Amino acid sequence: MTGLSAFLILVSLATFVLGQLFLKRGMEASTSGWRSRRFILSFGTGIVSMTVSFFLTVGLLRHFELSYLYPFQGLTVIMITLLAAFSLREKLTVQLTIGSLLISAGVVLVSLS
Secondary structure: OOHHHHHHHHHHHHHHHHHHHHHHHHHHHHHHOOOOHHHHHHHHHHHHHHHHHHHHHHHHHOOOOHHHHHHHHHHHHHHHHHHHHHHOOOOOOHHHHHHHHHHHHHHHHHHHO
16 A cells, blocks of 8 residues: 555545534534524535545545455544544543444454454
8 A cells, every 4th residue: 555545545534524523513503494504514514525535435446445445444433433522522431432442343353354
């Protein structure tokens, strides 16, 4: 793997995670109306971010096997859990933390076989 490939994989993961966070924030803002500025900006940013992630992933699949790329998706569970706790002020429990780590470890173990 080249440095550029690693960078693109990380950008793909980061845009996916940011897309999820912005969509969540947008849906929270939808309670004040679908035409509110906060909803439109958050939801639109989430859609754009998820679109960038999708096309980066499709491009990466052209060069790497799915069984190689998919374990990196396990990192998104940890990233979303931590960023949701900090940016969305969601409660981070011990059970949630252990579950996220186990999911990520499981994905890595499956990819090694």
